[in-house]
Amino acid sequence: DAKTTQPPSMDCAEGRAANLPCNHSTISGNEYVYWYRQIHSQGPQYIIHGLKNNETNEMASLIITEDRKSSTLILPHATLRDTAVYYCIVRDTGNQFYFGTGTSLTVIP
Amino acid sequence: GAVVSQHPSWVICKSGTSVKIECRSLDFQATTMFWYRQFPKQSLMLMATSNEGSKATYEQGVEKDKFLINHASLTLSTLTVTSAHPEDSSFYICSARQAHQPQHFGDGTRLSIL
Numbered sequence: 001d002a003k004t005t006q007p008p009s010m011d012c013a014e015g016r017a018a019n020l021p022c023n024h025s026t027i028s029g030n031e032y033v034y035w036y037r038q039i040h041s042q043g044p045q046y047i048i049h050g051l052k053n054n055e056t057n058e059m060a061s062l063i064i065t066e067d068r069k070s071s072t073l074i075l076p077h078a079t080l081r082d083t084a085v086y087y088c089i090v091r092d093t094g095n096q097f098y099f100g101t102g103t104s105l106t107v108i109p
Numbered sequence: 110g111a112v113v114s115q116h117p118s119w120v121i122c123k124s125g126t127s128v129k130i131e132c133r134s135l136d137f138q139a140t141t142m143f144w145y146r147q148f149p150k151q152s153l154m155l156m157a158t159s160n161e162g163s164k165a166t167y168e169q170g171v172e173k174d175k176f177l178i179n180h181a182s183l184t185l186s187t188l189t190v191t192s193a194h195p196e197d198s199s200f201y202i203c204s205a206r207q208a209h210q211p212q213h214f215g216d217g218t219r220l221s222i223l
Contacts, residue, residue, distance in 0.1 A: 034211060043115070043202050043214035044153070087152070096143065097204075097212060099153040 003027065004088045009104040012082075018075040020103050022088030025069045031091060033064060035073045037084040038102070044087065047073065078107045110136050113205050115215030123223055124195060130188045130218045132203030138183035139205035143212065144176070147200040159186055193222045 005023045012018040024033065032051050036044040048055055048062045050071075055062045061074040075082055087102040112135040122128055132142060141160050145153040157178050159165040165178035175197075177189040186205070190197055198221050204212040 036214075038153075041200075041217070041219075043113075043204075043216045046111075046211045046213060049211055096155055096158055098155060099145075101152050 003031075003090050003098070004100050006086070006088055006100060006103045008101065009106070011106050011108055012075075012078045014080060014107050014109050015077055018073075018078040018082065018105060018107070020073040020075075020086050020088075020105065021070065022072070023070045024088070024090045027068050027090050033062065033068075033071050034089045034091060034097070035060070035062065035086065036089065037082075037086045037105075039084045047086075078105075080107050080109065083107045111210075111213040112136050113203065113213045113215040115203055115218055117218060118216060119219040119221075121221045121223065122193065125192055127189055127191045128193055128220060130190075130201055130203070130220075132186045132188070132205065132215055134184045134205040134213075137205075137207055139186075140183070140208050141206055142180055142186040143204045144178060144186075144188050145202045145204070147202060147217075153202060156188075190220065193220070195222045198222045 032049050034049040035047040038044045048060050050062045064071045085102040085104050087099050089097050114133045114135050116131045143158050144156045147153045155168050156171045157165045157167045159178050159180035161180050161183050167173045180186040200217050200219050202217040204214040206212040
């Protein structure tokens with residue numbers, strides 16, 4: 001079962017930062033936080049993951065709270081192509097992914 | 110890097126036939142591959158996990174005789190939907206990963222059973 005909760009939908013103005021929250025209050029010490037996104041009729045695309053430190057790559061930044069019970073994915077300058085469903089998943093290295101319902105992000109021109 | 114190819118991308122077939130879907134990791138060796146199913150406007154549901162050279166582990170409620178999974182090599186897994194019926198129509202997605210790496214997903218196969 002999914003161990004995360006996310007808002008079902010969000011809007012963001014094009015060019016602004018999109019901040020997508022995720023709660024994972026039951027996360028255990030060896031579980032990573034992963035973010036994927038799915039554009040309509042495609043397979044999910046890996047974005048970023050982290051354990052406890054904040055992470056940044058060419059796509060996004062991941063901010064994990066100190067108690068690790070929540071995290072925020074930041075898309076610094078949202079474009080129309082960032083419109084997608086964003087999934088936050090917690091998992092340890094040996095186990096499977098269970099997808100929750102995700103957040104449907106709409107970037108508005 | 111980390112490209113996963115899925116074939117075919119869509120298939121339409123008659124009720125009662127069997128359909129095979131291939132999943133390949135193109136530029137890495139996948140120790141584990143996963144199969145998911147997604148119905149319209151719903152999230153991905155994990156069907157089974159397969160490790161190269163061993164039998165797949167199916168999630169509760171997924172019929173192993175209905176959905177045959179073969180993972181014969183480190184770069185190829187196949188899902189065969191046997192005696193397919195209209196209720197099996199769905200979007201099937203595979204993923205693959207190396208040890209201690211994120212999963213990477215194929216672009217899915219849209220299956221329509223008439």
